[in-house]
Amino acid sequence: MLLPFFYMLREGGMKTSITELLTLLEAMQKGLAGQSVDDFYFLARTTLVKDESELDRFDRIFGAYFKGVEDSLADLFQEIPEEWLRQQAELNLTEEERAQIEAMGGFEELMRALQERLEEQEDRHEGGSKWIGTAGTSPFGAYGYNPEGVRIGQHGSRNRSAVKVWDKREYRNLDDSLELGTRNIKVALRRLRKFAREGAADQLDLDDTIDKTARNAGLLDIRMVPERHNAIKVLLCLDIGGSMDDHVRVCEEMFSAARSEFKHLEYFYFHNFIYESLWKDNRRRHSEKTPTLDIAHKYGSDYKLIFVGDATMSPYEIVYAGGSVEHWNEEPGAVWIKRLLNTYGKAVWLNPEPRERWEYTPSTKLIRDLMGDRMYPLTIAGLDDAIRELH
Amino acid sequence: MTDNKFTGTSSYIATDDLTMAVNAAVTLERPILVKGEPGTGKTQLAIEVAAALGKPLHEWHIKSTTKAQQGLYEYDAVARLRDSQLGDDRVHDIANYIVRGKIWEAFESDEQPVLLIDEIDKADIEFPNDLLRELDRMEFYVYETKKLITAKHRPIIVITSNNEKELPDAFLRRCFFHYIKFPDKDTMTEIVDVHFPNLKKDLLAEALNAFYKVRDVRGLKKKPSTSELLDWIKLLLAEDIPPEALRAEGSRSAIPPLYGALLKNEQDVHLFEQLVFLDRRTNPQ
Numbered sequence: 001m002l003l004p005f006f007y008m009l010r011e012g013g014m015k016t017s018i019t020e021l022l023t024l025l026e027a028m029q030k031g032l033a034g035q036s037v038d039d040f041y042f043l044a045r046t047t048l049v050k051d052e053s054e055l056d057r058f059d060r061i062f063g064a065y066f067k068g069v070e071d072s073l074a075d076l077f078q079e080i081p082e083e084w085l086r087q088q089a090e091l092n093l094t095e096e097e098r099a100q101i102e103a104m105g106g107f108e109e110l111m112r113a114l115q116e117r118l119e120e121q122e123d124r125h126e127g128g129s130k131w132i133g134t135a136g137t138s139p140f141g142a143y144g145y146n147p148e149g150v151r152i153g154q155h156g157s158r159n160r161s162a163v164k165v166w167d168k169r170e171y172r173n174l175d176d177s178l179e180l181g182t183r184n185i186k187v188a189l190r191r192l193r194k195f196a197r198e199g200a201a202d203q204l205d206l207d208d209t210i211d212k213t214a215r216n217a218g219l220l221d222i223r224m225v226p227e228r229h230n231a232i233k234v235l236l237c238l239d240i241g242g243s244m245d246d247h248v249r250v251c252e253e254m255f256s257a258a259r260s261e262f263k264h265l266e267y268f269y270f271h272n273f274i275y276e277s278l279w280k281d282n283r284r285r286h287s288e289k290t291p292t293l294d295i296a297h298k299y300g301s302d303y304k305l306i307f308v309g310d311a312t313m314s315p316y317e318i319v320y321a322g323g324s325v326e327h328w329n330e331e332p333g334a335v336w337i338k339r340l341l342n343t344y345g346k347a348v349w350l351n352p353e354p355r356e357r358w359e360y361t362p363s364t365k366l367i368r369d370l371m372g373d374r375m376y377p378l379t380i381a382g383l384d385d386a387i388r389e390l391h
Numbered sequence: 392m393t394d395n396k397f398t399g400t401s402s403y404i405a406t407d408d409l410t411m412a413v414n415a416a417v418t419l420e421r422p423i424l425v426k427g428e429p430g431t432g433k434t435q436l437a438i439e440v441a442a443a444l445g446k447p448l449h450e451w452h453i454k455s456t457t458k459a460q461q462g463l464y465e466y467d468a469v470a471r472l473r474d475s476q477l478g479d480d481r482v483h484d485i486a487n488y489i490v491r492g493k494i495w496e497a498f499e500s501d502e503q504p505v506l507l508i509d510e511i512d513k514a515d516i517e518f519p520n521d522l523l524r525e526l527d528r529m530e531f532y533v534y535e536t537k538k539l540i541t542a543k544h545r546p547i548i549v550i551t552s553n554n555e556k557e558l559p560d561a562f563l564r565r566c567f568f569h570y571i572k573f574p575d576k577d578t579m580t581e582i583v584d585v586h587f588p589n590l591k592k593d594l595l596a597e598a599l600n601a602f603y604k605v606r607d608v609r610g611l612k613k614k615p616s617t618s619e620l621l622d623w624i625k626l627l628l629a630e631d632i633p634p635e636a637l638r639a640e641g642s643r644s645a646i647p648p649l650y651g652a653l654l655k656n657e658q659d660v661h662l663f664e665q666l667v668f669l670d671r672r673t674n675p676q
Contacts, residue, residue, distance in 0.1 A: 042412070046412035
């Protein structure tokens, strides 16, 4: 009973488990669902959804299932992030190409057309010049040659050189190589906090002494603890957008984990590499920037600096002035990261890409050199090493 | 099917989905986790459920230093040490020094109680994990006296969270979940009605308009919520402010009277005043 619905929820990306399904069935057996669909909906929601962020997804799946439109499940994933529609229009385009886009009505027009066609189009498509698919000359799709093309569903290769990476399966099953869940990361990050209490035991622990003495039937048992330096300060810089899209989820988990774990934590976003400014709110990345120098001045050198990024980019983005894909940078990124590293002696770079792949990307090697080999994979073991390095 | 069903009370408006969530939790005797904006009545829910079903209420308020063990019991070793030196006879029985926690109290209750675990997210990250067995089987073991404490009646457990920390999956799986949405205008009218039954219709309409307008101001640190609205209306009534005074701000360029009750944050008040000031300059009347 309800099994198809259950599997649809799981396909839809909800982490509903058997326990919850059984609870729902038990509740229905006790007559809680009543006669109306509304009641059943409320009951199913309170049983199966465990976080308000999943409510919307649940509603859509519920709607799709109970209208019998099972096929429309695919549509659930077809939303185009507004961010993409609006920004990065300047990305990677030569003057000539830009002129071509202008001829087609500009970037916004292009994205609007994409959205329309996504809605119009129902089947997989190949070739041709209008529909979205592969190997065509339409501006939308993969492996095509339209310079202002928007890439859709193209896996691997091509080094992500299209204007947009628009994979419908943005949340493809979380890669097995990424074993880090939010709680895992939290546990690992706690180690960072823990060393706040390491060192010589030089303070009398009154509570513990009383407790141990009492348990000892009154024989004095002195207990000592190390002094508490509650001063773990972390400056977290997260790569966002572009080639990081695959890792955005891991990064966000990392980010949410970190935020509740430290008292002194500042976080900033960057795109691909560090330049003269970073930003705090990704939605307002163009209007509210913080100069990197200000950051280095404001946050003292006792902050631990953690970069999270896949370090996959064109080497130009690191070593050349003007190499940034987003804007014109007066000074190369390498200069900026050196400035930060000069300020912050304790710094690591966490890389969500598996370590085996690092060798094949020149930019990863470059960054590793810049970081003085302090690059670690984003796994429990890697975090352990990174935290040891930060000590 | 239990005979008692929760449908809200004379002082608490419960929406249909909330009613369903509570009744499911009551029927299946499983904890219910309630989240929502501050001030939407999460804590109040447990109090009202207890009142509506006529059951005793046990409240356990969680702080950042609270340990799961404290909800079960604590062993007062210091008292025992003192008694041993005074030669008190009580010292021979360790059970005399076991102090019961809130969960134990609820387990021992002679009729089915309501247990409120308030703001569970304030505690340490491992806190919910330490309560898994207790919430699941409704029993725990007292090591000092080697006794197993089992709930006489499985309590109705209401847990609230403000989302400061994420809760572990294993814990979530054992709970029903409800997110209290911010009430829409109709529900809000009902809520205000039960609190101020004699409120004039026009004053209420104007007050609600002004209230939602303030909520729509962008960039507020803490948006005013239901409890602030109720306070504000109380003040409006006390000061006997006529509805017209509120309507005057229909032009968006006046500050609602007594707005200090709605905005609790200095920066917010400041921001709000600035916006009103700007608005007056750009739209002079």
